């Protein structure tokens with residue numbers, strides 16, 4: 090896949106697509122860790138289904154990123170052969186599953202974000218990205234709805250489930266600051282019509298998320314100055330472990346195809 | 348995946364008794380329907396022993412699908428390409444789906460999924476002992492698709508014509524997906540065999556470990572399967588364990604050649620007079636050891652199922668509590 094007419098000369102464009110691709114990849118990897126271990130069989134299937142959607146999105150997005158970059162890197166080179174500091178997913182994606190409440194709260198916070206993101210990206214000036222968005226939007230609707238239903242069940246359910254859901258929300262909420270932090274990449278991508286500056290989605294995101302959290306009887310934590318920088322390549326300690334597992338085979342057998 | 352033909356007494360007494368008492372007239376009608384190749388449905392009268400045998404077999408089969416998610420699930424987070432990761436996720440998800448249809452088929456016989464789950468988690472119920480072997484390298488995933496799903500298909504195709512309708516219909520759906528799994532497994536191995544020497548070593552290592560356990564999936568020799576005759580009489584079983592095993596060996600030898608792997612059996616050779624491949628004696632001590640709980644992964648597999656169930660208790664309780672509160676709120680509002 091050498092340099093083609095599709096190659097982008099706008100580095101922010103590539104960076105923007107990598108953020109999306111890495112977010113899907115890392116979130117999908119985390120969801121796939123549930124396989125065979127969910128609280129009920131139906132949920133095992135649902136979690137695998139969501140993981141599969143995210144891996145599928147990651148494949149399309151990273152392939153596209155490889156094309157934009159024009160250096161011959163394909164989806165697998167990008168997924169498996171970069172070092173930690175080269176991943177561009179928001180830190181929230183890499184947070185560990187911890188318990189079912191963490192997974193569902195995280196899935197809901199990200200899922201609601203993705204839903205807005207994909208609906209805006211359907212109108213991207215990057216036609217390939219717009220096509221990926223159209224497909225991903227349908228999946229994101231299901232993800233947001235499924236995880237939102239669980240957030241309500243857990244928040245409203247028993248004392249224990251409420252406590253766990255609240256603890257997960259308290260833990261993960263500060264990581265959403267990163268989603269909406271303004272940065273030059275977003276500004277440039279927005280100016281080029283590639284996609285919205287993520288900070289522009291903050292208001293709509295709160296409109297989508299807050300009523301569900303309220304319905305779930307959860308207390309929304311106050312915003313704090315806490316800031317993370319995964320989308321700039323500075324991650325939490327969790328990502329290195331995730332990558333050690335995920336990259337193990339391609340790193341151990343250089344040059345092999347599978 | 349698949350439940351092996353085991354002649355093990357049922358661990359539990361089914362709860363439901365048929366609406367009608369057993370009597371000679373019903374029995375004669377049932378026998379005539381079986382002889383005519385007709386399908387028995389959930390609402391039909393059936394002998395208690397037929398029902399018990401089906402509950403045991405279908406639930407073992409369902410448990411096998413669920414436990415069978417674990418050995419391959421072990422490799423999802425380490426799949427070496429995104430394409431293989433997606434294929435494996437979809438496959439393991441299919442196996443969970445098979446478990447669901449099979450539990451539903453068992454429920455038509457008057458047992459609940461909770462009872463069956465309880466029997467699995469307490470160690471009373473059996474599942475296919477193939478899943479008590481470890482998955483040690485990435486090629487195990489391909490070899491399981493090729494050999495284990497392959498053996499499952501051999502076993503399950505005759506079940507598509509099983510006399511009990513709900514089981515037969517579940518099997519039709521399951522078999523389609525299993526064939527897909529087998530092709531994908533074989534395809535993953537072909538990719539590795541056309542790769543590096545190290546990759547070929549991985550494949551051969553996996554074949555060496557899975558070949559004999561795959562042959563054991565067909566269950567004990569016919570002579571050591573005292574209940575097989577009854578199952579055949581009832582149209583639950585259509586082809587004997589040894590015949591299925593032979594069919595599997597005959598079909599697999601050629602595939603191994605194409606792949607370029609050696610099946611670990613010095614005595615494997617074509618027998619012109621029989622028109623079949625001869626193969627060495629199976630190590631039945633190993634088989635029974637694994638069946639009786641002494642395989643490498645018996646403890647781990649069950650422990651993982653128990654942990655998932657126990658860790659999920661608060662989630663299931665929350666779902667019930669929320670549904671109850673919701674119903675109460677709706678009632679209060681009405």
Ligand SMILES: [Fe+2]
Nearest residue numbers: 348412442445
């Ligand atoms: Fe299966």
Ligand SMILES: [Fe+2]
Nearest residue numbers: 348496525528
């Ligand atoms: Fe299968």
